[in-house]
Amino acid sequence: MSAPTALPYVAHVARDEVIQHAAVRLVGVTKTFGSVTAVDDLDLEIRDGEFFSMLGPSGSGKTTVLRMIAGFEAPTSGRVFLGGVDVTREAPFNRDVNTVFQDYALFPHMDVLTNVEYGLRVKKVPRGERRERALAALDTVRLTGYADRRPTQLSGGQRQRVALARALVNRPKVLLLDEPLGALDLKLRREMQIELKQIQREVGITFCFVTHDQEEALTMSDRIAVFNHGRVEQVATPTELYEAPQSSFVAGFVGTSNLLTGADARAVFGREGTFSIRPEKVQLDEDAGGPPKASGVVQAVVYLGSVNHYLVELDGGSTLTVLRQNLHGTADQALGRRGERVDLTWADEHVIDLGTEAGSPAAGVPAEEGGIP
Structure with a gap:
């Protein structure tokens, strides 16, 4: 890869007391490919020792950011710091990072131990030391006895x-x-999510994890950055992202959410704006603890084993998803509720006011990328 071209100095990076405490810091980073802006003026800080996830749909810029941290791509403008050191112009092998890819890229002709030792061999680490370190690494990832x-x-x-x-x-x-x-x-993916977080806690290394799977991000992360069109919509803990999203995109992409705006919001809440409420916070009539907030007809029931998703068309024309655990009754009873008229209610504190956004860019996100199943 050719060396990055000289970059203009960015005045606001001279906050040394902040930079030195971050494992990774991106300042004003932009990356363009021809006429396409993949990353747009990004400021981002990853703390030392945390499990940090970059979450977003395909094409949102998260993998490009990872590649710029690794040195596989040079930013068009902006600066990349590792441990307070400007590495923007440094080659990948001069950066104190390693990358694990989706395809693993293991050498099929080598045994497990030789695969693990490979990087140390390239660095000319003595044979005895690299063997000791490789066996310790295999023990860390619960693969003792698999070396051969x-x-x-x-x-x-x-x-x-x-x-x-x-x-x-x-x-x-x-x-x-x-x-x-x-x-x-x-x-296996769900099992490995738990394993990966446990390993990160044990080794104490900063993990920067890229995914489009919101369940992975919520399960493992200390903090999550939600990407959309090359920008970060919100950086927060999993709980904060889920319970207090700052935009309709985050509300619709992280978990499942009902988003109401325009005439739908006026019909349900009596005022303008964009509002979000999680399906598990909505109660069907027999569960309701207060007067109904809305009424409608069950249009579909999605049976998911431990839970059911009820799609209820409200009298005003909008549709809400209600999640209900299968604590009682049978699947046939749940599926038999299609066409039934129901009342819905929820606690006022569970409604998230997203302000006066024009709409929900995440409303159509498919289920595998965080939308309503």
Whole structure:
């Protein structure tokens, strides 16, 4: 890769007391590809030792940001700091980071131990030391006893752990993970989410994780940055993002949300604006603890095993999703409620006022990217 061109000095980066406490800091970073702006004037700080996730749909700029932190892409403008040091012009091998990719990129002709040792061999670490460090890394990722196996003899989850060990053995200041769980099946992916967070706590390294899966981000992260069209909509803890989204995009992308605006908002809330309410906060008539806030007809029931999603068309024409746990009754009873008239209610404190946004850019996000199933 060619070296980045000289970049103009950005005046507001001279906050040394702040920069030195951040594992990663991006200041005014923009990346364009021809006429396309992939990242737009981004300021972002990742704290030392935290599990930080960059969440967003395809094309939102999150992977481009990861590649600029790693040094695989040079910013068009702006600066990249690692541990308070400006690395904007530094090559990838001069940055104290390692990257784990989705495809793992293990060498099939090498056994597990040799794969893990590879980076240390390139750095000319003595054989005894690299063997000791590689075995310790395998122990960290719960693969003690697998050193002699080939990648083809491992499950998907085990290969993912080998790739993680290969990155950890170099003891990087920051570990970058580009959707490393994307190739795993759902059950294994959920197991690995817990494992990955436990490993991060044990090793104490800053993890920067890229994903389009909001469940992954909510499960593992200390903080999450939600990306949309090259910009960050909100940076917050998982709880803050879910309970107090700052935009209709965040409300619709992080978890499942009912978004009402325009005439729909006036019909339900009696005033202008954009409002959000989570499906689990809405109660059907028999669960209601107060007078109904809205009424309508059940148009569809989505049976999901432990829960059901009821799609209720309100008298005003809008549709709300209601989530109800299957504590009583059968699936047939739930599915039999199609066409039934119901009253809905909720607590006023569960309604999130998003101001006067014109609409919901996330309302049509498909289920696998955080929208309503």
